[in-house]
Amino acid sequence: MAIETHDALAIAKLRRAGHAAAKTLAYVESRLRAGISTAAIDAWVREHTQRIGGKPSQLGYKGFPAAVCTSRNEVVCHGVPCHHEMVKEGDIINVDVTTELDGYHGDTSRTFTIGVSSREALHVVSVAARSLEAGINTVRAGARLGDVGAAIEALASREGCSVVREFGGHGIGRRMHMPPHVSHVGTRGTGIKLVAGMVFTIEPMVNLGSPAVHVLDDGWTVVSNDRSLSAQFEHTVLVTRNGCEVLTALEKR
Numbered sequence: 670m671a672i673e674t675h676d677a678l679a680i681a682k683l684r685r686a687g688h689a690a691a692k693t694l695a696y697v698e699s700r701l702r703a704g705i706s707t708a709a710i711d712a713w714v715r716e717h718t719q720r721i722g723g724k725p726s727q728l729g730y731k732g733f734p735a736a737v738c739t740s741r742n743e744v745v746c747h748g749v750p751c752h753h754e755m756v757k758e759g760d761i762i763n764v765d766v767t768t769e770l771d772g773y774h775g776d777t778s779r780t781f782t783i784g785v786s787s788r789e790a791l792h793v794v795s796v797a798a799r800s801l802e803a804g805i806n807t808v809r810a811g812a813r814l815g816d817v818g819a820a821i822e823a824l825a826s827r828e829g830c831s832v833v834r835e836f837g838g839h840g841i842g843r844r845m846h847m848p849p850h851v852s853h854v855g856t857r858g859t860g861i862k863l864v865a866g867m868v869f870t871i872e873p874m875v876n877l878g879s880p881a882v883h884v885l886d887d888g889w890t891v892v893s894n895d896r897s898l899s900a901q902f903e904h905t906v907l908v909t910r911n912g913c914e915v916l917t918a919l920e921k922r
């Protein structure tokens with residue numbers, strides 16, 4: 670399938686959408702603490718997104734019932750915020766924000782630790798964060814998509830963790846999910862050639878135990894089969910001639 674490359678005007682809009690999503694995620698971070706419900710996170714995302722003139726892309730997407738995904742502990746991704754689900758001391762929780770601004774989407778997530786965490790929790794969160802960076806570092810015009818997954822897989826397995834295969838990153842632009850599919854495992858030198866102007870997400874899900882996952886009866890929540898801890902980080906990146914620009918980073922990198 671043809672993969673879109675974006676012109677200067679589209680890139681300017683993608684930058685603003687990426688920045689908006691990053692700002693909302695930072696707002697959540699500033700309020701996140703033990704004792705709140707995941708539904709509160711959903712309310713903060715709705716409120717902040719509206720305040721900056723955007724729309725939560727995830728709300729109603731294929732029937733998704735909330736504005737944000739909140740994925741705690743063994744939840745790998747697509748956790749649905751709920752009034753009965755409390756954030757507790759020692760938890761890890763991924764908050765995944767996607768914002769539509771002026772017709773373009775930005776998508777970013779981070780896994781936060783709540784209070785004092787176990788060594789295992791800190792490890793899986795650190796490995797997920799570093800695997801995203803390893804993936805980002807391979808991106809430049811002329812590289813292959815398989816380079817991204819290969820770098821992520823190598824880092825995670827060196828650290829004794831596993832990488833989820835069933836879900837990946839995606840092209841993003843005027844729609845939240847577009848081609849290509851960005852696998853977080855792969856072989857260097859394989860896959861499509863990256864071209865300046867392509868925009869996609871990298872969002873590795875890293876498990877402490879086995880990589881196998883399944884979807885719960887709610888049709889959304891993805892959990893690790895062995896209920897081991899899972900962490901995820903996501904950025905939206907623009908391919909450039911010499912590397913990439915992280916559109917969802919708040920500070921210059």
Ligand code: MF3
Pocket residue numbers: 727728730731733738747765766767776870872903
């Ligand atoms: N933001 C998620 C992603 O990274 C999208 C989840 S789709 C939803 O691709 F419907 F669950 F929100």
Ligand code: CO
Pocket residue numbers: 776838839870872903
């Ligand atoms: Co995404």
Ligand code: CO
Pocket residue numbers: 765766767776777778872903
């Ligand atoms: Co996302």
